[in-house]
Amino acid sequence: xxxxxxxxxxxxxxxxxxxxxxxxxxxxxxxxxxxxxxxxxxxxxxxxxxxxxxxxxxxxxxxxxxxxxxxxxxxxxxxxxxxxxxxxxxxxxxxxxxxxxxxxxxxxxxxxxxxxxxxxxxxxxxxxxxxxxxxxxxxxxxxxxxxxxxxxxxxxxxxxxxxxxxxxxxxxxxxxxxxxxxxxxxxxxxxxxxxxxxxxxxxxxxxxxxxxxxxxxxxxxxxxxxxxxxxxxxxxxxxxxxxxxxxxxxxxxxxxxxxxxxxxxxxxxxxxxxxxxxxxxxxxxxxxxxxxxxxxxxxxxxxxxxxxxxxxxxxxxxxxxxxxxxxxxxxxxxxxxxxxxxxxxxxxxxxxxxxxxxxxxxxxxxxxxxxxxxxxxxxxxxxxxxxxxxxxxx
Amino acid sequence: xxxxxxxxxxxxxxxxxxxxxxxxxxxxxxxxxxxxxxxxxxxxxxxxxxxxxxxxxxxxxxxxxxxxxxxxxxxxxxxxxxxxxxxxxxxxxxxxxxxxxxxxxxxxxxxxxxxxxxxxxxxxxxxxxxxxxxxxxxxxxxxxxxxxxxxxxxxxxxxxxxxxxxxxxxxxxxxxxxxxxxxxxxxxxxxxxxxxxxxxxxxxxxxxxxxxxxxxxxxxxxxxxxxxxxxxxxxxxxxxxxxxxxxxxxxxxxxxxxxxxxxxxxxxxxxxxxxxxxxxxxxxxxxxxxxxxxxxxxxxxxxxxxxxxxxxxxxxxxxxxxxxxxxxxxxxxxxxxxxxxxxxxxxxxxxxxxxxxxxxxxxxxxxxxxxxxxxxxxxxxxxxxxxxxxxxxx
Numbered sequence: 001x002x003x004x005x006x007x008x009x010x011x012x013x014x015x016x017x018x019x020x021x022x023x024x025x026x027x028x029x030x031x032x033x034x035x036x037x038x039x040x041x042x043x044x045x046x047x048x049x050x051x052x053x054x055x056x057x058x059x060x061x062x063x064x065x066x067x068x069x070x071x072x073x074x075x076x077x078x079x080x081x082x083x084x085x086x087x088x089x090x091x092x093x094x095x096x097x098x099x100x101x102x103x104x105x106x107x108x109x110x111x112x113x114x115x116x117x118x119x120x121x122x123x124x125x126x127x128x129x130x131x132x133x134x135x136x137x138x139x140x141x142x143x144x145x146x147x148x149x150x151x152x153x154x155x156x157x158x159x160x161x162x163x164x165x166x167x168x169x170x171x172x173x174x175x176x177x178x179x180x181x182x183x184x185x186x187x188x189x190x191x192x193x194x195x196x197x198x199x200x201x202x203x204x205x206x207x208x209x210x211x212x213x214x215x216x217x218x219x220x221x222x223x224x225x226x227x228x229x230x231x232x233x234x235x236x237x238x239x240x241x242x243x244x245x246x247x248x249x250x251x252x253x254x255x256x257x258x259x260x261x262x263x264x265x266x267x268x269x270x271x272x273x274x275x276x277x278x279x280x281x282x283x284x285x286x287x288x289x290x291x292x293x294x295x296x297x298x299x300x301x302x303x304x305x306x307x308x309x310x311x312x313x314x315x316x317x318x319x320x321x322x323x324x325x326x327x328x329x330x331x332x333x334x335x336x337x338x339x340x341x342x343x344x345x346x347x348x349x350x351x352x353x354x355x356x357x358x359x360x361x362x363x364x365x366x367x368x369x370x371x372x373x374x375x376x377x378x379x380x381x382x383x384x385x386x387x388x389x390x391x392x393x394x
Numbered sequence: 395x396x397x398x399x400x401x402x403x404x405x406x407x408x409x410x411x412x413x414x415x416x417x418x419x420x421x422x423x424x425x426x427x428x429x430x431x432x433x434x435x436x437x438x439x440x441x442x443x444x445x446x447x448x449x450x451x452x453x454x455x456x457x458x459x460x461x462x463x464x465x466x467x468x469x470x471x472x473x474x475x476x477x478x479x480x481x482x483x484x485x486x487x488x489x490x491x492x493x494x495x496x497x498x499x500x501x502x503x504x505x506x507x508x509x510x511x512x513x514x515x516x517x518x519x520x521x522x523x524x525x526x527x528x529x530x531x532x533x534x535x536x537x538x539x540x541x542x543x544x545x546x547x548x549x550x551x552x553x554x555x556x557x558x559x560x561x562x563x564x565x566x567x568x569x570x571x572x573x574x575x576x577x578x579x580x581x582x583x584x585x586x587x588x589x590x591x592x593x594x595x596x597x598x599x600x601x602x603x604x605x606x607x608x609x610x611x612x613x614x615x616x617x618x619x620x621x622x623x624x625x626x627x628x629x630x631x632x633x634x635x636x637x638x639x640x641x642x643x644x645x646x647x648x649x650x651x652x653x654x655x656x657x658x659x660x661x662x663x664x665x666x667x668x669x670x671x672x673x674x675x676x677x678x679x680x681x682x683x684x685x686x687x688x689x690x691x692x693x694x695x696x697x698x699x700x701x702x703x704x705x706x707x708x709x710x711x712x713x714x715x716x717x718x719x720x721x722x723x724x725x726x727x728x729x730x731x732x733x734x735x736x737x738x739x740x741x742x743x744x745x746x747x748x749x750x751x752x753x754x755x756x757x758x759x760x761x762x763x764x765x766x767x768x769x770x771x772x773x774x775x776x777x778x779x780x781x782x783x784x785x786x787x788x
Contacts, residue, residue, distance in 0.1 A: 001511070001658055001659035001662070002510055002511060002659060002662045002663055002666045003509070003510065003512055003513045003516075004513055006509065006510050006669065006670065007662070009670075009673070010665045010669060013665070013669060020466075040464070042464045046459065046460075047462055052453055055449065056454075059446055059449050065440065067645075068445070068642060068646050069437065069642070069644060069645050070434070070436045070644045070645050071645060072414075104498060104647070104676060104677075105675065105677060107672075107675035107677050108676065111674060111675035112675075115397070116397065116400050117395070117396060117397060118397055119397045119399075133672075133673065136672075136673035137673065137675065140674065141397070208395045248463070249462045250463060251461075251462050251465060251678060251680070251681025251682075252680050252681055252682060253498070253676070253678070253679075253680050265395035268395070268396045268404060269396055271404045271407070272397075272401070272403065272404050275404060275407060276400065278501075279403070279527065279531065279534065280505060280534065280674065280675075281498065281499065281501035281503075281505035281506075281674075281676075282501075282502065282647070282675075282676070283499060283644075283647060284645060286647050286680045287645025287646050288449075288645075288682070289680070289682075
């Protein structure tokens with residue numbers, strides 16, 4: 001009785017979420033401390049103290065009348081202005097509140113912008129490995145996701161194949177840097193070349209191609225690595241941002257879209273995105289957390305905690321003979337599976353109570369993703385298992 | 395460059411929201427105190443004190459680790475269990491946490507269930523006058539909204555026409571009681587007859603027809619009026635609930651779906667609805683407010699404030715010669731336009747700084763909706779304008 005589309009979705013239900021459930025099941029049997037769950041990007045680092053302080057300030061304010069009421073679909077004007085100002089200071093951009101729409105996380109923002117842009121059969125390009133949800137988001141609006149095969153040398157986008165796969169039907173390109181699942185930051189050189197290709201193709205086809213930059217991991221960059229701000233390189237950029245990771249607030253569903261003035265059809269995109277926000281049922285980003293994040297724009301989670309995890313896991317895995325490149329951002333490590341079949345390797349690791357996700361779920365078979373946003377002890381205690389795994393396979 | 399569908403939406407952008415903007419414009423010119431904005435269902439009554447207390451308790455709890463993290467897409471198990479228990483106590487139902495999915499308001503819930511159920515060209519029936527957003531929600535999933543014409547005698551659903559319009563393609567029926575825009579409560583007699591018709595038609599066509607009950611106004615019923623709990627009358631019921639009005643939290647986007655065990659294809663609907671929650675970009679209902687509402691299930695806004703407004707407005711309008719039936723719930727009055735053209739009447743009222751919405755926006759021309767969730771003084775000060783309006787039209 002459910003729809004055909006959803007029937008398919010139920011059949012192929014998210015591998016990652018299935019892992020999450022498997023983790024809970026194993027924890028029930030062996031005890032949570034004996035299960036090493038690296039399957040989900042659920043930050044273990046607590047939000048900075050500023051978040052609690054902001055909540056208390058707002059709620060205890062004697063003038064707090066109407067703080068839970070409806071506001072414009074785009075969000076509070078003063079919150080959007082504060083975000084624009086903060087972006088301008090960090091990146092030398094010139095945004096105003098009119099370029100910002102508050103959204104129910106980045107997932108909400110991506111759905112809004114895809115609903116705004118896509119006609120049926122429009123193509124949206126992304127680069128493997130990629131966050132598997134993009135496939136569903138694009139399908140929601142009857143677009144076609146076109147996947148560029150992975151460059152497994154350094155996991156920068158494969159621009160040669162990209163150039164060939166842009167067609168008259170290409171409406172948008174989604175990038176994600178720092179990247180889930182690789183932790184790679186797309187270099188400035190990559191962004192310059194990618195933008196150049198897009199400009200040429202726009203000219204060749206007489207179309208507008210939007211570059212949608214999905215940036216939940218922007219603030220999680222190690223060793224002071226630079227994450228280029230995409231709108232400075234390409235006019236038709238739309239940014240989807242989330243505070244889920246930068247402030248460890250994934251359950252609160254708070255983020256925003258940036259739609260720069262110079263994006264083609266700017267006025268209509270803004271109007272349509274506001275309507276899409278409403279009719280998709282989001283209506284507006286949660287009210288209290290709009291005000292909370294406005295008070296926390298300079299705050300950041302303890303990145304050093306993730307960095308310690310990164311170092312421990314990376315050194316450990318390398319010493320056992322695993323192959324992977326060192327992540328520059330986010331909290332994922334994308335490791336080459338010691339056997340060809342990544343799903344089989346994940347099943348073997350499950351037997352050691354280690355939960356990881358096959359690269360196939362990200363369009364990159366032969367690899368596995370390890371989410372290291374977990375307790376340091378979890379990594380420490382899981383390392384013997386990782387060691388045993390690869391040794392048994394030799 | 396925006397999609398064709400969204401281009402249409404931008405052209406016909408919500409009348410109600412346009413009013414909201416017009417109100418802000420007029421307030422800028424004449425001062426907020428001289429503009430009588432009855433256009434939007436934005437509760438003016440503050441949330442009960444329990445809400446603030448709950449927020450402080452949760453945030454100040456020393457064991458508040460992970461309160462902003464991801465949880466299952468369906469929401470916290472203990473919150474869902476608390477809701478099930480509360481419903482069972484109030485309505486004699488037998489729900490468990492497995493019947494509840496937490497959603498981003500009722501608008502989020504309706505989108506989730508329509509995505510779950512609808513194949514393209516499936517028909518969804520609703521009764522005029524109806525909340526205009528249903529049209530967009532159904533269109534989001536390529537369904538066809540079939541509107542039953544209004545019964546302007548008492549605004550109970552027109553069941554004769556309903557029976558005739560049910561076809562093999564009817565997948566769902568949306569009802570909304572207490573009703574936006576009339577304030578009418580669908581009587582038990584109505585619900586019994588409507589259920590009977592549905593059961594017969596299910597048998598006749600060999601189909602399942604889901605009755606979706608959109609219930610944001612359930613707790614706003616005056617004079618101890620009973621609002622029948624629909625799942626007790628019809629097995630294939632799905633309830634969409636919101637705390638937006640019962641606790642005055644519309645900006646926080648918190649509600650839930652009830653999917654009873656006896657609904658046909660229950661298991662698949664639950665699985666699919668959880669996936670729809672995720673892939674539509676909601677992911678989960680806001681974390682903090684899930685815990686907040688769980689602590690406030692017995693709390694309620696000050697209904698007497700709305701009741702005072704209702705009495706003042708109803709008596710005032712009637713004494714001037716307006717025609718309308720007295721609302722039994724919600725905070726809307728649906729008044730017959732003194733001239734045939736309801737949009738023209740709204741334009742005339744605008745000139746007296748009175749903002750109201752044409753009935754055409756609810757599929758019922760010739761009427762206007764007055765949202766009386768405003769300050770008592772606003773109604774008092776607007777009454778002379780309402781009087782002058784009808785006198786000038788005589």
